[in-house]
Amino acid sequence: MHMLPYTQEVIRLYKEGIFFDARNLELKYQMPVKRIEKFFEGLEKGKIFATRCNNCGELYFPPQMDCPVCRNNDMSWEEVSGNAKLETYTIIETTPTSFQKYGSYVIAIGLLESGVRVLSWLRIDDFTKIKIGMNIVLKTEKNDDGGYTYIFEAP
Amino acid sequence: MGNRVAIVGIGHSKFGKRNDVSLNELAWEAIKAALDDSGLSQKDISFMSVGNFGYWSEEILPAVTVAEYAGIKCGSLRTEAACSSGSAALKIAYDHITSGSGKIAMAMGLEKMYNSPNSTIIELIGRAGNYFWEFENFGLTFPGYYALYATRYLHDFGYSEEDLCEAPVKAHHYGSKNKYAQFQKEITVEECMKSKYVARPLKIYDSSPITDGAAAVILASEDIARKINDTPVYIKGLGNATGSSYLGKRDDFTGLEAGRRAAEIAYKSAGISDPKNSFDLLEVHDCFSIAEVMAYEDLGIASKGKGLNMLKEHQTYHDGKFPVNPDGGLKAKGHPIGATGISQAVEITKQLRNEADPGRQVSINRGMALQHNIGGTGHYAYVTIYSRGD
Structure with missing residues (x-):
């Protein structure tokens, strides 16, 4: 039981009128x-x-x-064939904590030849070369963690 | 007309970083104000719905803790429709009355986002779509969702990022006149352009903030509404729709299909055939600058591709042809997720009663207003139409 402040951080927050939760909840x-x-x-x-x-x-x-x-x-x-046209994209600059190791990344939506759309990262060296309507190719690859994923590339 | 439903009481907390109060204390600020405004007591209320997204705050049964703190004992529930959880709460309370289950209901919205650090909030809200195929593997953030629309909109219709900055400039103008707003100062296009990118082309100033806040409305059936309040504001029509969770299932990135469908249903239920000439004001879901622009078009106020032009021409200022968000909107008033839909209803009621602050009270001629509340990126869409009924 913790009813009263007990560590430096908790005491600091308590002085600001905040009770800092002593229980941890990990969601995976x-x-x-x-x-x-x-x-x-x-x-x-x-x-x-x-x-x-x-x-x-x-x-x-x-x-x-x-x-x-x-x-x-x-x-x-x-x-499905990976050949696609770029429909839209964004460059994520403020990344979630769990993605911070990647830096900024491009998220794209491509319309595949088969008619389905896929949302994925787009790998391109120069962000200024990204154009709506450009041809891109969806490929599979092994990522740093050893798992497999799919990613768009600009040819 | 039979079983119409009216808003007979409104309450609103100050929005912002509210570390001075707990979740229950914040809710009470809005509930107490709504009870006072209506002259009703807790025991008059026969159902209460609480719009709350949660996760970042500790209570997972907020409807229960809030009801207890506020001395309310009737049936209750929490509603989740992402950023339109408040409108979902309103719909439940409305249905309680139209179904004949009871005559008076409270719909409130509540969010206490600052109970978690910013990093947790970004992590959580990025999941508001299709978790596995968008967030888990690709780290799509919430601004990222709307940025995908902004990129395509600017491209297709030839606008610039400077043009988009007109949205926060308007929002902050009205925030500065609204004592409940999180941001109380004006900004310029230049300041907006200098702000940091969160998800290109969207910058910090294109984005609504993290906000704590609460709002409450009391609804009553038509036969008793006028005895409670001499200016009841009637709910004239509702429409709602659900969009795809996976953005790849969509074929239009310049507007929100679910928003258009919800509007169409709401117009039909309210008997509106000409939305451009029906409303004294619109409260639209401007969680990002692009969202406000798409709302004009999805609601049929602007034609396709002309929404941003309407904003640039100041047509949506409080004294323009189509007043939109004279309370500062989500951008400047703040966006406490589950409270936003109720906050919009409070603002519309205040405006239709002619009780808004000087400098932001719109001219009430038709006695009609529209509320557009989107959950996620057109994942949920709620459109509600209000009428003074006189």
């Missing part, structure tokens, strides 16, 4: 991806997969294994 979620594991296997092989409903033909990215239109789960995995 465990997100089931079992039904879409083929997507992650694809990344390792350099492929980007979407899912297509075998009944109505709707293409889904991010991939999902249920078609809400047909209310069924009769879906196929389909590799």
Whole structure:
């Protein structure tokens, strides 16, 4: 039990009229991806997969294994071409704490040839060369942490 | 008309960094003011909804702690619709009355963001979209969401970042005249242009701040409204819509599709066919400068690509053709997430009663006003239309 101030930091805040929480809550979620594991296997092989409903033909990215239109789960995995056109972008300058090690980064939305749009980072040396409508290519890559991801590149 | 619902009491706390009060004490400032304004007592209220996003503040049952502190014992709940949680609370209270469940309800909004450090807030609010496919892997921040729209809007319609800075200049002008506003000083386009980028092309001055705040309204059914307050403000129509969580599912980055749909539904429910000639004022969701501009267009006040021009021509100042956010908006008044929707309703009621401060009271001719409250980046959209009914 801590009812009264007990450390330097807590005492400092207490003098400003603030009670500094003594309890820590760490939030790290465990997100089931079992039904879409083929997507992650694809990344390792350099492929980007979407899912297509075998009944109505709707293409889904991010991939999902249920078609809400047909209310069924009769879906196929389909590799999509990475060729895309840049629809819009931003350069994130104030980054979340958990992304600070990357510095500024470009987030882009590209319209793929298959008709789906993907949001991802865009790798480009000179930010001033980014133009709406330019051709970009979505590629898979192994990141610094050893995991696989996908990223747009300007050819 | 039957079962119309009116606002018969309003309350608003000072917005800003409110480390002088707790979550419950802040809520009480607004609730007490709304009770005083209506002349009602706690036991007259038969339902209370509390718009609150939470996470950055310690209570996870805020409706309960607030009700207890305020001496309210009727049924309650907390509503979450991101930055439109307040409008969601308003809708629940409205439905309580139109359904015949009760005659008097309170809708309040409350946020205590400064109970966590800024880094935690940026981390949390960046998740307000599609967590796994946007934040977890790519670190899309909340300003980043709107920046994706700003980039495309400026590109397609040939505007500059200086043009966008007209939005915060207007907001701060009215903030300086609103004693409840977080920012009380005017700014210039030059100061805006010199401010630091958060997500290009958006800068600090294009962005609404982190804010603590609370606001409350008391709603009553038509048959008793005028006995409680001699200037009831009626809710004439509501519309709401939900947009895609993943931005890649959208095909337009110059406007918010859910905002347009919510407006269309609200116009239909209020019988409005000509939005350009219907309202004395609009309260729109200007969490970022680009959001205000897109709101003009999504609501049909400006045609596509002309919204920013309307702002540059000062048509949306309080004495212009389309007064927008004469309270300073989210940008200068502050944006306590769950309280914003109720704060907009409070401002509209004040304006329609002709009780706003000098220098920001709009001219009330038609007796009608519109509230546009967006959650996330068009993830949730709530449009509410108010009428003095006289």
